[in-house]
Amino acid sequence: MIFPEHTRSFRNSAKVCVRRGSLRILMVIAALLFVTACATHTVGPDAPPAQVAKASKAKPTQADARDGVDFSAEEAAEASDxxxxPEQQKVLSADDGITLTLSQRENQDFVNFFKFFTATDENGKSRRGRVSFERWLERAKIYLPYVRQVVRERGLPDDVIFLPFAESGYNPWAVSRAGAVGMWQFMPFTGRKYGLTVDWWIDQRRDPYMATHAAMDYLSVLYGMFGDWHLALAAYNAGEGRVGRAIRNSGSDDFFEICRLGSHLPRETRQYVPKIMAINKIILHLEELGFEPIDWNHDPDIASLNVPGGTDLLALSKAVGLDWSEFEALNPAFRRTVSPPEMETPIYLPSEKVxxxxxxxxKPEARPFAGYATYTVRSGDSWWAISRRHQVPINILRTLNRGLSSTLHPGQTVMIPAQGANANIAAAPSGSRAAQAESAVANAESRTAATRALAAKRSNYIVKSGDSLWSISKRHGVSLNSLLAANGLSNGNRIKAGQRLYIPGAGEAQTREQQARAKETLSEITYRVQQGDTIWGIARKYNVNPSHLLAWNSLNRNSVLRPGQEIRIRLP
Structure with missing residues (x-):
């Protein structure tokens, strides 16, 4: 794979390293093995365009793009019980070399994932997890040498080369349920923060090469924050803020100790690092486990070329002898068949096509905006009407037509990124990979919007100045994950004073908070009766004897409670 800034070849082997403590590791492995036992198409350097297209069609559709990626350790254990x-035991027991970067502290989650991704049935046929892993390896062939080169040039451990297996199965088209996109699964906020453009024209989270550099930037920042790769990887999954709070609340800066001390990190994150460790272990022993080895010298001979803003990409692809599906397989970032109008953009082509x-x-016909159409304003037209008619956002139209004022007049000419001289359409063709990816992103955004609308309707808390999502979750006794999910938010979202949130189980949480405060002072509290309350229900809430509750309030078993009535409670 040749790029102007990267021309050196790759060495043949890749070793995933480990740190001191091999003997202790092996003892842990042996114990785990004992417990478990008792419980029991490659695009080559000279590939013609047809071969490139064939390889792209072999990639999974949106429906199965994340097959195996989202499995939990419990599901993995159930699927591979x-x-x-003997082959799996031998690999698990292997001493891999060993000068550790990411220490291989085997635990049951690690074993579950290892088994899931390597298991075969009694006939030697690959089970579901192994099928996914085989698909990942095939899909990763075109990218692994480049990613390894970038990782080593940045001085990061080889282990992070395999992070996209856990994130997306090395699929540039992958879209998570939350709307994270691409091989490295960036959310829009984080992608933009690390230099990726995400707008109507282009989504560089899907650019395997640019996103790799952005991921290295992000991982470097995370390692700089925590000084430990386990914590850096956990932060890549859960966010640096959540990992920082886990360190403060647990009193430990060791990932495995934080996990041992309780639920300071989400279960998904506590499983995420063992999953990556299991993937690294498998990569070290591919041939022993019956997988095809990785060819680190594989070079699909792809070159990059910068094109000016507004280039008609569909016409360009035809000019070099590629149909749109072939061009799109090499350039997944483009959301339109015209490049963004205000920036030079890299495209990727087979070297012989450059x-x-x-x-x-x-050529003159390749001038910027040659693939656009012009529209003559008619009486009664407005920016909104033209936007709706041509299905182009108003802000895009205004950007392309800066010389025109807010009020349009008959006879003026408006440039539309819709149809050009070659009858090319600006949006990705229906049924194309970009169209499918956009649909998946839109579905994720639609689900988020629906959740936010429901939360606004059910809202029971108004954000105050100085509030944060974490402080609100702690104050009301709900997990941060639950609060985010209930309001269609992610870690990157900011809240502002006056915003309305829905806090699930807020009433129960407030009762727990009041009860906790009362226990601290061992004092009598006053409880205001709510609709549906009974003496026995209130007594159960505060863990007191119902007979005592009746006596403290001069009530009897036949007394009727009314909403707003005050009840005295003496805590034991």
Missing amino acids: DALT AHANAYLA
């Missing part, structure tokens, strides 16, 4: 095979692309770009 057979005893370990000269044809340069020849096309030198």
